[in-house]
Amino acid sequence: MIGNMDTLVQHLDAITENIMRKTAGALDTYPRGVTPREVVYNAGNISLLRFESPEGTEGTPLLIIPSLINRWYIMDITEETSYIKEFAQKRPTYLIDWGYPDEEVGHLPLSHYYHRSIKRAVRQICRQTGVSQVDMMGYCIGGTMAYAFSCLEPELIDHLILLTAPLDFSEAGVFAKYADSFPIEEFSASMNKMPGWLLALSFQFVQPMGPYQKTKMFHDKFESESFMKLYNAMERWISDPVSFPGKAYYELITDLYQKNLLAQGQLTTADGLPVNPAARRAKTLVLNAGKDYIAPVITTLLPAADQAPVSEITIPSGHIGITTGKNGKTACKNTIDFLMN
Amino acid sequence: MFTMGEDMMKQWAQNWEKLMGDHLEKLVHDEKFISGMSKSIAATMTGKAFYSKALDEQMAAMNLPSRTEIIKILQKLTDIEERMIDLSERFEDYVDAQQKKPAAQTAPKTAPVAEKPIPAAPAKEAKAKKQKK
Numbered sequence: 161m162i163g164n165m166d167t168l169v170q171h172l173d174a175i176t177e178n179i180m181r182k183t184a185g186a187l188d189t190y191p192r193g194v195t196p197r198e199v200v201y202n203a204g205n206i207s208l209l210r211f212e213s214p215e216g217t218e219g220t221p222l223l224i225i226p227s228l229i230n231r232w233y234i235m236d237i238t239e240e241t242s243y244i245k246e247f248a249q250k251r252p253t254y255l256i257d258w259g260y261p262d263e264e265v266g267h268l269p270l271s272h273y274y275h276r277s278i279k280r281a282v283r284q285i286c287r288q289t290g291v292s293q294v295d296m297m298g299y300c301i302g303g304t305m306a307y308a309f310s311c312l313e314p315e316l317i318d319h320l321i322l323l324t325a326p327l328d329f330s331e332a333g334v335f336a337k338y339a340d341s342f343p344i345e346e347f348s349a350s351m352n353k354m355p356g357w358l359l360a361l362s363f364q365f366v367q368p369m370g371p372y373q374k375t376k377m378f379h380d381k382f383e384s385e386s387f388m389k390l391y392n393a394m395e396r397w398i399s400d401p402v403s404f405p406g407k408a409y410y411e412l413i414t415d416l417y418q419k420n421l422l423a424q425g426q427l428t429t430a431d432g433l434p435v436n437p438a439a440r441r442a443k444t445l446v447l448n449a450g451k452d453y454i455a456p457v458i459t460t461l462l463p464a465a466d467q468a469p470v471s472e473i474t475i476p477s478g479h480i481g482i483t484t485g486k487n488g489k490t491a492c493k494n495t496i497d498f499l500m501n
Numbered sequence: 502m503f504t505m506g507e508d509m510m511k512q513w514a515q516n517w518e519k520l521m522g523d524h525l526e527k528l529v530h531d532e533k534f535i536s537g538m539s540k541s542i543a544a545t546m547t548g549k550a551f552y553s554k555a556l557d558e559q560m561a562a563m564n565l566p567s568r569t570e571i572i573k574i575l576q577k578l579t580d581i582e583e584r585m586i587d588l589s590e591r592f593e594d595y596v597d598a599q600q601k602k603p604a605a606q607t608a609p610k611t612a613p614v615a616e617k618p619i620p621a622a623p624a625k626e627a628k629a630k631k632q633k634k
Contacts, residue, residue, distance in 0.1 A: 264534055264575035267579075268578045280590070287593075297626070334529065337532070341536050342539060342542070343539055343542055344544045346542075346547050347546055349547075350550035351546070351549070369522045369525060
C-alpha cells in the first residue's frame with residue numbers, strides 16, 4: 161500500500177513543481193533575463209555568467225550575488241527595469257547563477273554557497289581579467305552571503321552593495337516569527353531540500369490579500385502595454401521556483417534566523433573559519449527598501465563590530481519593487497554612483 | 502441610478518478589502534496561529550519521515566535501492582565533483598605560480614637546454630588541438 165502510494169508530500173511536490181514548470185513553459189516567450197550573456201565558468205549546479213558590455217568597458221569587475229531563494233533574473237527582467245543592463249554599460253559585470261539545486265546538494269552547508277562558491281567565482285574573474293579585487297552586489301539572502309564573504313575574504317572586495325540584505329535577524333518581522341517556531345528538526349529528518357513551491361507559497365501566505373490586490377491591479381491596468389510586459393515577465397519569474405538545499409536551509413533558519421550568529425560575529429563556516437564583521441574593509445552601501453516586509457529596514461543594519469566605511473540609502477518601495485518598481489531606477493542610479501565614486 | 506449602484510459596489514468592495522485585510526493580517530501574525538501552523542507542519546513532516554523509512558525498508562526487503570540510497574549516491578558524487586574542482590583549482594594555481602617565476606630562477610645555471618613552456622591547462626590545449634584538426 162505504502163509502496164504504491166509513495167509519500168503524500170513527494171507526490172504533491174512533484175505535481176506542483178510540474179504545474180509550475182508548465183506555466184513557466186507557457187510564458188517561455190519571456191526570456192530568463194534580457195541582457196546578452198555567456199557562461200564563463202561552471203562548478204556543479206553553479207554557473208558564472210558574464211554580461212555583454214560595450215567594447216572598451218573597463219574598471220573593477222562587478223560580481224552580483226543573487227538570492228538563493230529565487231531566480232537571478234529579477235534584476236534583468238525587462239529592458240526598462242534591468243539593473244544588469246545598466247551595470248554592464250559601465251563595468252564588466254558578472255553574476256553567480258545558483259541554478260536549480262536539488263537533493264543531490266541537500267547535504268552541503270550554507271558556507272558552501274557564501275564562501276566556497278563565491279570564492280571560486282571571484283577567483284575566476286581575477287584570473288580572466290587580471291585584477292586582484294572585485295566589486296560585489298548582493299540582493300536579499302545573496303546580500304547576506306556577500307556580506308559574510310566580505311568578512312571572510314576582506315582583501316578580495318573593494319566596494320560592497322547590500323541590496324535589501326538581512327544581516328541582523330533579531331527583529332526580522334513576520335518571517336522571524338515563523339522561523340522561531342518552524343519545526344526545523346522534523347524538516348531536517350524528513351527532507352533534503354525546501355521545495356521551491358513551498359517557499360513560494362510561504363511568501364504568499366504572509367501576505368494573504370496579495371493575490372486579490374494583484375488581480376485588482378491587473379484589472380485596472382491590463383490595457384497598458386508596458387504594464388502587461390512587466391506583469392507577464394514577473395509572472396514568468398514567479399512561476400520558476402527554486403528549491404533551497406536542505407542543510408543550507410537548516411543553517412539559515414537556526415544559525416541566522418533563530419540564533420542571529422552573523423550579527424553577533426559568532427558565525428563560522430563548515431571548515432571552522434570565523435565570519436568576523438570586524439575584519440571587513442570594503443566600502444559599503446546599504447540600500448534598503450522602506451516598505452520591505454521580507455527584510456525590514458532594521459534587519460539591514462550592519463553589526464556594531466563592523467568598522468568598514470558605510471553609506472545607507474532607503475528607497476520608498478518593497479522588497480521586489482526595489483528592483484522592478486518605479487523607484488528601482490533611483491536605486492540602480494545610487495548603486496552606479498557609489499561604484500563610480 | 503446605475504452610477505450610484507456602481508459607487509455603492511465599489512465602496513462595499515473597498516470596505517470588504519480593508520476588513521478582510523486587517524483580519525487576515527492579524528491572523529497570520531498571531532503567535533497562537535503560528536504555533537498551530539508549526540505543529541501541523543511538524544506532524545506532516547514526521548509522517549513523511551515515517552513513510553519514507555517504511556518505504557526504504559520495503560525496497561530493501563525486495564533487494565532494490567531506495568530513493569534515500571540513490572540520493573546518498575548522488576550526494577557522494579557531488580562530493581567527488583567538489584574535490585575535483587578544488588584539485589583542478591590548486592593545479593591551476595600551481596601552474597600559474599610556475600609561469601610567474603622569472604626565467605632566471607627556473608632555469609638551471611649550467612644547463613643550456615631550451616626551456617619548454619609549461620602548458621597552462623593541458624586538458625584544454627588538447628581539446629583545442631582536437632578542434633583545430
